Amino acid sequence: MSTETDLLDFARGPALEAALIIMVFGIFWRLVGVLALRRPRDLSEPRVRHAWLGGVKTIFTRMWPRREFRPRILHWEAVSYLFHFGLAVVILGLVPHILLIRDITGLSWPGLPTGVITFAAGVSLISLLALLAHRATHPVLRQISNFDDYFSWLLVFTPLLTGLMAYYHLGGRYEDLLALHMLSAELLLAWLPFSKLAHTVLFAFSRGVTGTIYSRRGAQT
Amino acid sequence: MTGTDTQFPLELNQPRLSVKKPEQRYDKQGEMDDTERLDRAMRGFIKDFGATAALYMESCVHCGQCAEVCQYYVQTGDPKYTPIWKLEPFKQAYKRETGPFAPLFRIFNLKRRVTVRELEEWQELIYDSCTQCGRCTMVCPMGIDIASLVGLARHGMAAAGLVPHELWATVERAKREGSPLGATPAVLKDRIAWLEDEHSVEIPLDQERADVLMTISSIEVMKYPQSIVALARIMKRMGASWTFRSDGYEATNFSMFAGDQQGQRQASLKLIEAAIAVGAKTLILPECGHAYQALRWQGANLYGEPLPFRVVQIAEYLAEGIRQGKLQLQPVQSSVTFHDPCQIVRRGGVTEAPREVLRALGVELREMDAHGAYNWCCGGGGGVVTIHRADPLRYRTYQIKMQQVEDTGAELLVSTCSNCRQTFDDGQAHFHWDKTAQSLLELVADHLVTEQE
Ligand code: SF4
Numbered sequence: 001m002s003t004e005t006d007l008l009d010f011a012r013g014p015a016l017e018a019a020l021i022i023m024v025f026g027i028f029w030r031l032v033g034v035l036a037l038r039r040p041r042d043l044s045e046p047r048v049r050h051a052w053l054g055g056v057k058t059i060f061t062r063m064w065p066r067r068e069f070r071p072r073i074l075h076w077e078a079v080s081y082l083f084h085f086g087l088a089v090v091i092l093g094l095v096p097h098i099l100l101i102r103d104i105t106g107l108s109w110p111g112l113p114t115g116v117i118t119f120a121a122g123v124s125l126i127s128l129l130a131l132l133a134h135r136a137t138h139p140v141l142r143q144i145s146n147f148d149d150y151f152s153w154l155l156v157f158t159p160l161l162t163g164l165m166a167y168y169h170l171g172g173r174y175e176d177l178l179a180l181h182m183l184s185a186e187l188l189l190a191w192l193p194f195s196k197l198a199h200t201v202l203f204a205f206s207r208g209v210t211g212t213i214y215s216r217r218g219a220q221t
Numbered sequence: 222m223t224g225t226d227t228q229f230p231l232e233l234n235q236p237r238l239s240v241k242k243p244e245q246r247y248d249k250q251g252e253m254d255d256t257e258r259l260d261r262a263m264r265g266f267i268k269d270f271g272a273t274a275a276l277y278m279e280s281c282v283h284c285g286q287c288a289e290v291c292q293y294y295v296q297t298g299d300p301k302y303t304p305i306w307k308l309e310p311f312k313q314a315y316k317r318e319t320g321p322f323a324p325l326f327r328i329f330n331l332k333r334r335v336t337v338r339e340l341e342e343w344q345e346l347i348y349d350s351c352t353q354c355g356r357c358t359m360v361c362p363m364g365i366d367i368a369s370l371v372g373l374a375r376h377g378m379a380a381a382g383l384v385p386h387e388l389w390a391t392v393e394r395a396k397r398e399g400s401p402l403g404a405t406p407a408v409l410k411d412r413i414a415w416l417e418d419e420h421s422v423e424i425p426l427d428q429e430r431a432d433v434l435m436t437i438s439s440i441e442v443m444k445y446p447q448s449i450v451a452l453a454r455i456m457k458r459m460g461a462s463w464t465f466r467s468d469g470y471e472a473t474n475f476s477m478f479a480g481d482q483q484g485q486r487q488a489s490l491k492l493i494e495a496a497i498a499v500g501a502k503t504l505i506l507p508e509c510g511h512a513y514q515a516l517r518w519q520g521a522n523l524y525g526e527p528l529p530f531r532v533v534q535i536a537e538y539l540a541e542g543i544r545q546g547k548l549q550l551q552p553v554q555s556s557v558t559f560h561d562p563c564q565i566v567r568r569g570g571v572t573e574a575p576r577e578v579l580r581a582l583g584v585e586l587r588e589m590d591a592h593g594a595y596n597w598c599c600g601g602g603g604g605v606v607t608i609h610r611a612d613p614l615r616y617r618t619y620q621i622k623m624q625q626v627e628d629t630g631a632e633l634l635v636s637t638c639s640n641c642r643q644t645f646d647d648g649q650a651h652f653h654w655d656k657t658a659q660s661l662l663e664l665v666a667d668h669l670v671t672e673q674e
């Protein structure tokens with residue numbers, strides 16, 4: 001066996017396992033570390049009963065900005081959506097991904113044609129580049145960005161790029177590119193719980209909590 | 222100027238200190254070395270840190286959207302006014318000291334230790350340039366309630382003696398005299414006696430039992446005493462047994478804005494104990510936004526158990542009176558726009574009541590482009606109006622509000638918060654604007670259908 005296939009085997013075997021374990025354990029640790037803190041009961045008289053329903057609602061309503069805010073944020077929000085949608089299509093629509101997910105979780109669903117996947121990956125990559133340029137130039141984003149923002153960006157960008165390259169056999173042997181693709185995706189999974197990428201999980205909690213607090217007061221969320 | 226103003230001179234009517242470019246200035250209280258100051262700041266900040274605040278600290282994705290809706294960033298374009306950036310030192314301290322990965326951050330020194338110098342620099346961001354209006358909360362895609370985090374940061378700053386001087390002095394005076402503006406029990410008594418005489422109304426004070434405990438903002442006592450008369454007229458129509466109490470009348474709670482929790486609790490306890498003492502079923506909060514936030518939503522939590530009476534803001538009470546047919550109103554023949562006080566509406570949930578009252582007044586209500594929970598702050602909340610060095614910045618944010626009001630073309634501007642009202646008055650004078658903010662309460666009192674004697 002050549003070293004390249006060794007690398008691929010490593011990527012498919014122990015590296016994947018390790019990445020998944022780190023991801024699951026890391027997310028668990030982060031969530032427990034936060035949610036296990038004190039949660040004092042709110043003793044004020046609620047205006048609205050079952051405020052948690054408002055919390056659940058907010059998880060969805062906060063997906064799109066309110067009319068009053070749109071003029072200043074909608075354009076970049078739209079770019080961000082393009083990226084997120086593209087990524088979701090690629091991750092959940094590509095047949096090899098579905099097979100991998102089936103192996104791990106037992107769940108499976110029909111895949112999408114590769115033309116669609118390629119298009120989605122392209123959209124995702126281009127919007128990611130635009131978002132990077134935005135982050136690097138907008139004064140607010142320059143002020144608040146740190147290592148996490150740029151490194152996380154890189155770790156999302158790389159698997160997308162190597163995936164496309166592997167699929168179209170661009171710039172190297174298929175096995176090498178595939179191994180590279182898998183390893184970079186695994187790095188992404190392992191990094192996720194420690195970084196801003198944990199928003200994939202955290203968003204539901206923080207939106208839900210705020211939605212509940214404000215609903216309890218009878219305020220809009 | 223009314224007679225009472227000469228009797229009880231108000232500092233608020235003095236010309237404001239208006240240095241064009243104020244020297245960068247950090248205020249400090251108390252003598253202690255830097256290590257202790259820092260330690261106190263962090264302990265004060267962490268003390269009430271629960272799961273909710275920690276969750277917020279973990280969740281920011283650095284998207285920057287909060288900046289785009291904050292009056293300070295929008296008006297200046299200066300990125301330091303990005304809402305979440307205002308919390309940076311505390312966020313850093315949290316990640317390093319208490320977050321789930323704190324050991325990692327410490328071992329690899331991924332987050333530096335915060336310094337007192339940084340906290341001093343952040344004083345301007347945490348106090349002068351945040352009215353805790355909560356607008357940023359409404360846009361954040363992660364739903365982070367930044368305004369409440371600013372509140373926690375202020376706990377830390379207050380514990381470390383790093384509060385802007387005037388806000389600190391306001392709080393000290395309130396603790397010493399029972400009112401931040403010198404509306405002591407004796408002054409209140411005099412004022413009530415004078416108002417009763419002058420306006421031939423009955424204003425009960427220190428009744429032993431009453432169904433309703435009425436509270437008041439000292440801004441009203443000192444600057445807008447006609448509000449007290451309006452309250453008395455309305456309570457008469459409501460036919461309720463009510464009283465002011467000299468042991469619990471002051472509804473403002475600047476300690477809350479300063480971050481002085483001890484003081485906040487004391488101020489709330491006075492009201493709570495007075496209400497219990499008179500056996501009140503209802504405590505009415507006056508036209509004051511932060512009073513509502515402090516007592517309605519935080520009062521019971523500081524008291525330690527649910528309050529044995531209900532707490533309503535006066536606009537809610539007016540709406541009840543209208544619904545019950547006790548308040549019959551003459552129509553106001555004007556177009557009106559309503560300014561939503563942030564702590565009552567966006568962060569308090571009283572959005573409909575004031576509008577119900579305005580509808581009963583038969584006005585043509587012209588809403589501002591962004592209103593209700595999406596309203597722009599008047600720029601004076603969060604204790605900002607007390608901070609002199611923040612005036613130039615405050616006037617810039619006020620311009621948003623002026624423009625909003627102008628755009629409606631409404632004849633009258635009405636609100637239900639005396640802190641907003643004094644901010645409007647000050648801005649009006651500064652810009653020589655022709656609009657005066659009116660009080661919803663007074664508008665109602667002035668349009669009660671004349672009683673058949
Ligand atoms: S609460 Fe209001 S003033 Fe403070 S940061 Fe948020 S939007 Fe700006």
Ligand code: SF4
Binds near residue numbers: 283288361364
């Ligand atoms: S809007 Fe929310 S997630 Fe975005 S930068 Fe501000 S606080 Fe962070």
